[in-house]
Amino acid sequence: xxxxxxxxxARSGSKSIKDKNLALLGGHPLIAYSIAAxxxxxxxxxxxxxxxxxxxxxxxxKYGAEVPFMRPAEFSTDTATDRDFMxxxxxxxxxxxxxVPEYWVHLRPTTPLRDPIxxxxxxxxxxxxxxxxxxxxxxxxxxxxxxxxxxNDSGYLTALVSDETSLDRFNLPRQSYPDVYIPDxxxxxxxxxxxxxTELMHGNxxxxxxxxxxxxxxxxxxxDLLEFQIKKYGSPLLNYLNEMEKK
Numbered sequence: 713x714x715x716x717x718x719x720x721x722a723r724s725g726s727k728s729i730k731d732k733n734l735a736l737l738g739g740h741p742l743i744a745y746s747i748a749a750x751x752x753x754x755x756x757x758x759x760x761x762x763x764x765x766x767x768x769x770x771x772x773x774k775y776g777a778e779v780p781f782m783r784p785a786e787f788s789t790d791t792a793t794d795r796d797f798m799x800x801x802x803x804x805x806x807x808x809x810x811x812v813p814e815y816w817v818h819l820r821p822t823t824p825l826r827d828p829i830x831x832x833x834x835x836x837x838x839x840x841x842x843x844x845x846x847x848x849x850x851x852x853x854x855x856x857x858x859x860x861x862x863x864n865d866s867g868y869l870t871a872l873v874s875d876e877t878s879l880d881r882f883n884l885p886r887q888s889y890p891d892v893y894i895p896d897x898x899x900x901x902x903x904x905x906x907x908x909x910t911e912l913m914h915g916n917x918x919x920x921x922x923x924x925x926x927x928x929x930x931x932x933x934x935x936d937l938l939e940f941q942i943k944k945y946g947s948p949l950l951n952y953l954n955e956m957e958k959k
Contacts (some may be wrong), residue, residue: 716757716835717805718817720777721797723788724765731843733768733821735873735935742929744775745824748949748956751776752828756817757833760834761795764788775956780804794818795913802904812851812904817837823897825938825947834899834921845915847901849923850893858882858889889904898923 722743726732734741743761750759761772762783763778769779787796800815805812808904815838819830830849832914861869868877899921900914907913931934942950 715813715923716755716815716817717813718746718753718756718759718803718819718831719798719801720746720750720759720761720772720821720907721794721821722761722763722768722772722821723783723792723797724763724768724792725853729929729932729935732929734771735929736937737824737935738947738950738953740775740950740957741771742824743772744820744953745826745947746821747775747777748820749826749828749831752948752952753817753831755832755836756811760801762801776822780808793913795907798902798913799907802908806908812908814904816902816904816907818900818902820897820928823926824929825926825942825949826898826925827948830923831899831923834901837921838901838903838919839920844919845906845917846903846913847919847921848914849898849900849921850895851860851923851925852900853892853894853927855937856886856889857884857892859884859886875938878880893920893922896923896926897928898926901904 720743722733729735733743747759750756750810759777760781761777761779764783764785764868783797783800802812804902815835834849835849857872858934860872862872864870870877870878871882902913927934927938929938
């Protein structure tokens, strides 16, 4: 049995950018980049899209993804959780294909510029850690939050994690503080054996994968930034999509 699924959530509707998952980047919809990442991964067996939209489904299939089911409306609202669509997909697989792959690589369309090499490395990391309930990616925070301040009721600055107001010791070089990582949408991986047998998705033994810093699209400005980035530096995903369009 194929043991690894890449799954891309793409519900219709978006409040920040209309039909954000279909917003064009380098001439292709955002969703196409996550599809390409799954297809180009050497360790992903199948690339699926979970959507409630026939239009999205048609576009996903055009770029090579499978859309074996439509996502129910109750799992496609603003308040639906990641676990909702993931659990639905796993149940569908169990009921219709009689077996559920163990590893599910969660690729959000709003983080389009990935290198498939990192998907493979992340899978190897989780597979090598049998006690881990899941994997989540994060990139190094460029400025340590241990140097940040809050403001108390009297208007004085205090340390972020205490009420200390003597702040001189927080002027140390960044290297003096522990590394802090910012969660991102580069790659998350869950185990079906954990999701199907708990009420959780990630659990309490989440192995960390340090990803490259990445831009996630939640505004027109961030989309413009990615457009500049892809024009300046290119992307193996864009190369693949352009070649695919010629066929």
